[in-house]
Amino acid sequence: MAVLFLSTAARAQVFREAFAHALPDVAFHVGEAPDPLRVRWIVTWNAPDDLATRYPNLRQIFSIGAGVDQFDLGLIPAHVGVVRMLEPGIGAQMGEYATLATLAMHRDLPRYLARQQVAEWAPGENLPAPRRRVGVMGLGQLGTLVIDRLRPFGFDLAGYSRSIRAIDGVSCFTDLAPFLARTDILICLLPLTMQTRGILDAALFAKLPRGARLVHLGRGAQLVAADLIAALDQGQLSAAMLDVTDPEPLPADHPLWRHPSVILTPHIASQTSAAEGAAHVIAGVSADLAGRPVAGLIDRRRGY
Numbered sequence: 001m002a003v004l005f006l007s008t009a010a011r012a013q014v015f016r017e018a019f020a021h022a023l024p025d026v027a028f029h030v031g032e033a034p035d036p037l038r039v040r041w042i043v044t045w046n047a048p049d050d051l052a053t054r055y056p057n058l059r060q061i062f063s064i065g066a067g068v069d070q071f072d073l074g075l076i077p078a079h080v081g082v083v084r085m086l087e088p089g090i091g092a093q094m095g096e097y098a099t100l101a102t103l104a105m106h107r108d109l110p111r112y113l114a115r116q117q118v119a120e121w122a123p124g125e126n127l128p129a130p131r132r133r134v135g136v137m138g139l140g141q142l143g144t145l146v147i148d149r150l151r152p153f154g155f156d157l158a159g160y161s162r163s164i165r166a167i168d169g170v171s172c173f174t175d176l177a178p179f180l181a182r183t184d185i186l187i188c189l190l191p192l193t194m195q196t197r198g199i200l201d202a203a204l205f206a207k208l209p210r211g212a213r214l215v216h217l218g219r220g221a222q223l224v225a226a227d228l229i230a231a232l233d234q235g236q237l238s239a240a241m242l243d244v245t246d247p248e249p250l251p252a253d254h255p256l257w258r259h260p261s262v263i264l265t266p267h268i269a270s271q272t273s274a275a276e277g278a279a280h281v282i283a284g285v286s287a288d289l290a291g292r293p294v295a296g297l298i299d300r301r302r303g304y
């Protein structure tokens with residue numbers, strides 16, 4: 001039985017040592033497996049095109065990052081489990097970033113950064129946090145954690161998800177329009193699926209209160225960048241902080257780089273730690289060997 005690892009050499013080193021220690025009977029191959037028939041598990045960001053024919057005994061494919069949207073699920077045989085990365089550091093870092101971004105939007109940081117460029121000393125009025133309505137799209141692992149991180153500030157919190165959720169002190173919606181109508185700072189933490197591609201568009205922005213702010217942490221392809229720029233220029237939105245774009249990296253001449261109301265970071269909200277990632281994959285392989293459910297297995301019909 002073998003694991004095939006398809007990622008950077010630095011990560012491979014960490015995974016190799018962790019596997020040798022925890023599962024010495026499982027062979028660990030990097031880049032290529034001498035006998036593809038023995039490969040039961042693949043750890044990768046991109047799925048090999050010939051996955052179905054080359055690895056007929058494959059049981060699970062583990063994503064090296066948090067999402068699985070980079071996989072074409074149609075090319076992965078139905079019996080192969082698709083497993084997303086679950087490691088505690090991803091949530092911890094996302095909690096930090098979402099707090100930073102929400103406070104930046106709440107305290108008008110883009111406006112003050114733009115004024116600093118022209119040496120303009122012009123204080124605006126601060127809004128108390130309980131009067132700022134924050135809405136989180138996606139109430140999964142990360143969305144719920146972000147809500148917990150934002151609680152101590154006293155924001156008026158709401159969340160939106162596909163199935164109904166109950167979270168103490170948070171208004172939970174499955175209907176998008178009423179959720180948007182009460183949201184001054186919108187945080188997107190949805191997975192990229194057929195349903196969420198392009199969801200952050202002009203129609204959605206129009207349903208937010210005028211002057212609302214956007215924090216986008218999901219995936220770049222969920223945002224229609226031209227619609228965001230138009231909404232900012234027309235005042236429908238007043239600011240945005242984006243960690244994900246489409247494409248990544250964003251071309252140097254893209255208007256989002258220089259828009260005065262946008263703060264942009266290069267997809268760094270959360271990064272997978274190799275050691276924690278290896279522990280997650282080892283736990284998954286061990287569970288599979290013991291006939292137990294593998295943590296992080298996605299529902300392939302939903303796409304997340």
Ligand code: NDP
Pocket residue numbers: 066067068090094137138139140141142143160161162163164189190191192193195196217218219243244267268269270271304
């Ligand atoms: P989860 O799968 O745990 O949660 C997804 C949430 O989104 C669920 O609440 C789900 O609803 C909801 N959802 C999915 N589709 C829809 C829809 N069509 N309409 C309404 N709600 C929907 O994911 P995570 O919280 O772990 O991660 C979310 C995403 O964050 C990842 O997929 C990834 O794209 C992104 N991410 C970004 C990072 C970065 O560095 N910027 C780092 C890590 C992740 P329900 O509860 O009903 O299932």
